[in-house]
Amino acid sequence: MKIFNINFGKNLLFPNGFFVDLCSSDRVRVGPDKPDFYQPAYKIAPGLYSQVIVGFVGINATGKTTILDAICLISNILIGDHKLNENNVRTLLDKFFILSDSSLEFQVEFENESNIYKIESTIGVDSNLYYFEKEKLSITTLNLYKSNKQYSKEILREQVEKTSDYLKPDISIVSAYNNCKEKYNSN
Numbered sequence: 001m002k003i004f005n006i007n008f009g010k011n012l013l014f015p016n017g018f019f020v021d022l023c024s025s026d027r028v029r030v031g032p033d034k035p036d037f038y039q040p041a042y043k044i045a046p047g048l049y050s051q052v053i054v055g056f057v058g059i060n061a062t063g064k065t066t067i068l069d070a071i072c073l074i075s076n077i078l079i080g081d082h083k084l085n086e087n088n089v090r091t092l093l094d095k096f097f098i099l100s101d102s103s104l105e106f107q108v109e110f111e112n113e114s115n116i117y118k119i120e121s122t123i124g125v126d127s128n129l130y131y132f133e134k135e136k137l138s139i140t141t142l143n144l145y146k147s148n149k150q151y152s153k154e155i156l157r158e159q160v161e162k163t164s165d166y167l168k169p170d171i172s173i174v175s176a177y178n179n180c181k182e183k184y185n186s187n
Contacts, residue, residue: 001079002111008070009105011096022054055094069095073109077172084130084170093130103133116145119174131169132157
């Protein structure tokens with residue numbers, strides 16, 4: 001799985017939310033004498049590259065750790081296939097729900113086995129338990145994504161809940177539909 005970008009909703013430090021783009025559409029030069037892991041970006045397809053290194057810079061208390069916590073939260077949910085109420089995920093969610101009992105929204109575009117996905121999720125809390133209020137998973141091919149970012153199929157959480165007995169309120173439909181845990185690629 002390769003994450004392209006994360007659009008994280010409003011929270012205490014970022015009242016308008018934030019966007020982290022992990023892709024580069026610029027040309028990436030390839031050195032013939034260097035192995036792949038020395039390249040400045042990972043090639044997903046011609047003209048679409050995932051960054052190898054991304055840096056966050058700022059003075060103290062400007063949100064660098066908050067951004068890293070959000071990325072870790074997204075990774076735990078999408079790649080790690082963790083439930084929202086597991087200890088490691090709860091700890092991160094608690095940070096975003098401090099001083100607020102509203103919902104938390106995020107949107108992530110990622111690639112997995114030559115398909116491109118966009119998950120739009122809203123997390124809520126009730127009786128100190130986190131759950132997915134709503135989710136929408138959009139799917140397309142790599143070619144359609146590169147040409148116009150058009151998605152050809154949409155799956156709503158309600159649809160998956162009707163056909164799946166094991167989808168609990170604190171499990172993302174990504175794990176039910178895509179089974180990303182087994183397809184994780186560390187590149």
